[in-house]
Amino acid sequence: MKTFRRPGVAVATMLVLVMVQAVADPTGLLALVGWSGAVPSLASGIWSFAPYLVFLPVLLAMVWWVALRAGGRFWTLVPGMVLAVVLAQSAACLVMTGDLGTAAWAGGYVTAKAVPAALIVSALTRWLGGRGERTRVDPAPWTPVLGRRSVWIPAIAFAGAAPLLVGSWWTGAAYAPGVPTFRPDQGVLPVVVTVLLLAGATALCLRWMRSRVAGALAGWLAAVVAASMVGVVQALVALVVDDGFAGDLWPLMVAYVAVADGLSFAACTGWIVGVVALVLERAPVRTPARTARAAVASALGLLLVAGLAVPQLIASTSAAASPDLAVPAGFLRAEGDVITDGDGDQVLLRGVNVNQLVDFYRPRADVDDTRPLTEDDFAGIAAQGFDVVRLNLSWSALEPSRGEFDAEYLGLIHDAVDWAAAHEVYIVLDMHQDSWWAGATPEGTACRPGTDPMWGYDGAPEWATVTDGAPRCQFLSRDISPASDRAFQNLYFDTDGVQSALVEAWGRLATEFRDDPTVAGYDLLNEPGFGEAAPVTTAYQLGRFYERAIGAIRDAGAPQIVFVEPTILWSGLGFDSGPSLGFSSDPNLVFSPHLYAESLTLDRDLGIPPIVGMARQFVLAQRVADAYGMPVWSGEYGYWGDPADVGERLGRYAALEDAHAYGGAYWVWKQACGDPQNGIGDTGNGLMVQDCATGGDAPPREDLLTVLSRAYPRSAPGLVTSLRAEGRAMELEGSAPERGCGLEVWVPGDDEPAVEVTGVSGLTLTRVDGGWSVTGCADGRYTVTTR
Structure with missing residues (x-):
């Protein structure tokens, strides 16, 4: 009976929380499961049932498992509850789309809901579910790097797989150049740095977690915590390379997105850590050290392939993906x-x-x-x-x-x-x-x-x-x-x-x-x-x-x-x-x-x-x-x-x-x-x-x-390389790889503007309604100044 008390409390608490949120938030914007008042219908499709028939069962099943296996410690329950919410969201999205990559990435979008829910459920579970026995699952505080119980082998396997599994993670406006990510298209160095960060964080978290949580769940929770730590590092780097708090809250948004991406990645792939760690723990003691060395070498080889081969694969795929489209003359x-x-x-x-x-x-x-x-x-x-x-x-x-x-x-x-x-x-x-x-x-x-x-x-x-x-x-x-x-x-x-x-x-x-x-x-x-x-x-x-x-x-x-x-x-x-x-x-x-x-x-x-x-x-x-x-x-x-x-x-x-x-x-x-x-x-x-x-x-x-x-170039030969304007005053710089006569500058006002140019020939000023049209031809670098 005592075995089921804690998971029973956790499931009941999560269910009550879901129901309260659904009533309080009819849009589902802030709730784990929103109920808008819309009636699910098969005519709409399976997606309308997914929050109730997929998200909720997966959520409650994961909550039960986490509460049962993660013990009575608050700080082992919290990442487990986050894992439950994110994984449930990914499962629901998979049913909606049938697209595994999108569904896995989509789980991160509930981070703002998952973390508060995890804190609430974990606290009540810890309070009402009983303290439990604080036994150490694995009394060994540390093991050799290549030993049977090494934390490095599962950590490297998890981190080394990241560039190959990257999908839609770590995309979008949040990631400035210079922020380490697992995306091979960003270059080899950022990938290597990020993989090393994740491997180190995972090894550190696994060492702590495996002595407190039994089985594969220990590795999975370690991955969740480690990936969120990497997200924090990414946010700190972004604070430096992306103008910091330049009068806005953007760095906080970057931190949120980076941590959310890390959490959803770990929720969907962190089982790698748990499975590899479990296999190593249960392997015969006589397993030779060279087997462990081979495992490490394989993981490093996987990292090398991800860092060197995948960018070329992505480049070749994207290069072949753009068909020709004949746009007739005269069309933009x-x-x-x-x-x-x-x-x-x-x-x-x-x-x-x-x-x-x-x-x-x-x-x-x-x-x-x-x-x-x-x-x-x-x-x-x-x-x-x-x-x-x-x-x-x-x-x-x-x-x-x-x-x-x-x-x-x-x-x-x-x-x-x-x-x-x-x-x-x-x-x-x-x-x-x-x-x-x-x-x-x-x-x-x-x-x-x-x-x-x-x-x-x-x-x-x-x-x-x-x-x-x-x-x-x-x-x-x-x-x-x-x-x-x-x-x-x-x-x-x-x-x-x-x-x-x-x-x-x-x-x-x-x-x-x-x-x-x-x-x-x-x-x-x-x-x-x-x-x-x-x-x-x-x-x-x-x-x-x-x-x-x-x-x-x-x-x-x-x-x-x-x-x-x-x-x-x-x-x-x-x-x-x-x-x-x-x-x-x-x-x-x-x-x-x-x-x-x-x-x-x-x-x-x-x-x-x-x-x-x-x-x-x-x-x-x-x-x-x-x-x-x-x-x-x-x-x-x-x-x-x-x-x-x-x-x-x-x-x-x-x-x-x-x-x-x-x-x-x-x-x-x-x-x-x-x-x-x-x-x-x-x-x-x-x-x-x-x-x-x-x-x-x-x-x-x-x-x-x-x-x-204000004055501006409606069209400019080549490319506009610099433009400043206020009222009639404009300073334009451009660069035309070959001679072009498409220069057309608008200047407001009744009086004829004073125009100075370099690299421009055939300059013509024409009076038009409301202002003046300045036209001409340019070749190479050119400038146009109006007053």
């Missing part, structure tokens, strides 16, 4: 890490978002939710020097009935593209959504404690919204709602063919514009939600959707750029893992995060220091884009609040945008008083302000336009 394209015109000129797409075709929820029937879109808008946009519009579209308006495009709405899109062409402005067609669809909380809905009734916003048609009965109530923000989370989950898993319908819609839309070079590209989905199972949804499934949509666009014969976004987490936190690396082999893709750091991110709402600072977000965006092999284009950015504060932040953003030679689209050109994002105040937000009292125009935001309309 992604080349390396920049957007070009195909004639050797880098193109900076700088402009605004236009939301005047969005099918918004209307908070008040008597107040318009959008302002009419006319050719005058494009004339005004061009007069500010902008050369691109991110045109926000609504799937609900485009395809109100399944399989049928609305001809009138499609005509509005064609009108916008034609007006853009007339004013030499590119268009990015953006399938926009905010909180998935326009439905608000139905009247009479009783939102659970911790959630509130909410407005609707915009996005998918009602026929493509599958919520399984989850309530439309928001938790913290509009993007955390049980109903919209479930709708996104159903999109990612293609319930009722919802994802397939959106893929088909993209194919049909691309068919309409495949021959129009005014369309710079297609933005597949605005700020995708995280659903209920990140990172299965936010990385693996998002990447699969993108791959399908890109395929539909290419099958339609459309050669334009496809813009791919990370999830809403990037806009809310300043970083995200994004779709899985290698999700597509298409060469004409652009990475398009929304650079809202220090603006509408969660930290600003909570009044805490920035999670990611403004300068850091550019570095992280480039780091992720480099991993994908894509250029960066910020699909949205913007600042609100006190005018002086807004001006200061926008000025810093502009300087960083120039320093990185990025393009982007400001949010937003016009915002109607009845737009649910506007909130119905005295004015409609946007650069072109609406007077809500009269419905007419108020004075535009000249303070913002002064910054946004």
Whole structure:
């Protein structure tokens, strides 16, 4: 009876904790197992049952085993409970995806839930489950390095296998150059250093753990603790090489991600330590020392293969993975890490978002939710020097009935593209959504404690919204709602063919514009939600959707750029893992995060220091884009609040945008008083302000336009190597490997600018609406200065 008391207490405590969290957190964001109110259904797929039929049984079974075998010590129970949660999450994700690598990596995403749960359950188990006998399982304090009970052989086997098993671990924005990781593509030295760190930490932890925990579990727990220790070392190195606490909390985020990666890796592969240690312990005493030496030599050989052979294998695989795509003359394209015109000129797409075709929820029937879109808008946009519009579209308006495009709405899109062409402005067609669809909380809905009734916003048609009965109530923000989370989950898993319908819609839309070079590209989905199972949804499934949509666009014969976004987490936190690396082999893709750091991110709402600072977000965006092999284009950015504060932040953003030679689209050109994002105040937000009292125009935001309309190169031969600008003053440096005549610089203002150049010939100044166009030819290194 005493044998079962401790595991019984542990299982009961964990079960009660799961139930309490499920009731307290309907979104599942903070709970081990969330219950949103959605009804699991076989029509949705096995994923809807995975939290209950896979996660929970695996969790409770592991908790029982750990409590039974790890003894009554608090500090042996804690890593065991963490192991139980992470392993259960990986098992559930494996059932959802059938992809072992993604499932194993996904376990780390519950670290913030696993650690508190482990501390609570371990404490109550220790208190209520009895002290137990503090016997030493293995009285030998130390053994020879090559002896039968050596801790080094299992440690080296575990660490040496890491580079071969790396999968999706240690990827993403968190890992700066110089941080040791197990990824062979980062070079031999970082791999060797990290393997040695893990081997040493594992040996140290195994020596301590095996005298307190019996059997293979001792090695598994040692691996969990050791891998988290390596994560701490990685975070400390990052603190030094990645600008430290440069006014933001990023180092803490790095520490969390590194430890989480280590924990999930150890949870899924740490059994290697336990099994090898157990085999060695039970091997006959007469086993010759040379057998142990051979084992060590084999492990070192495995490390050598991982460090030397795998990088070449990865390089050859990735090199063969990019097919050719014939992009006709006159169309923009992604080349390396920049957007070009195909004639050797880098193109900076700088402009605004236009939301005047969005099918918004209307908070008040008597107040318009959008302002009419006319050719005058494009004339005004061009007069500010902008050369691109991110045109926000609504799937609900485009395809109100399944399989049928609305001809009138499609005509509005064609009108916008034609007006853009007339004013030499590119268009990015953006399938926009905010909180998935326009439905608000139905009247009479009783939102659970911790959630509130909410407005609707915009996005998918009602026929493509599958919520399984989850309530439309928001938790913290509009993007955390049980109903919209479930709708996104159903999109990612293609319930009722919802994802397939959106893929088909993209194919049909691309068919309409495949021959129009005014369309710079297609933005597949605005700020995708995280659903209920990140990172299965936010990385693996998002990447699969993108791959399908890109395929539909290419099958339609459309050669334009496809813009791919990370999830809403990037806009809310300043970083995200994004779709899985290698999700597509298409060469004409652009990475398009929304650079809202220090603006509408969660930290600003909570009044805490920035999670990611403004300068850091550019570095992280480039780091992720480099991993994908894509250029960066910020699909949205913007600042609100006190005018002086807004001006200061926008000025810093502009300087960083120039320093990185990025393009982007400001949010937003016009915002109607009845737009649910506007909130119905005295004015409609946007650069072109609406007077809500009269419905007419108020004075535009000249303070913002002064910054946004500054001088910049719309196109530059070769590459832009340095750019600084303020108002009419600009200093541009570039490098053209061969003579090119695509130089075009926008300079605002009525007076003719003073222009100084080196390496530029055929200089021409032309008066255009709102300013001047400076054109010419360049060869080799060149400079352009305007005043």
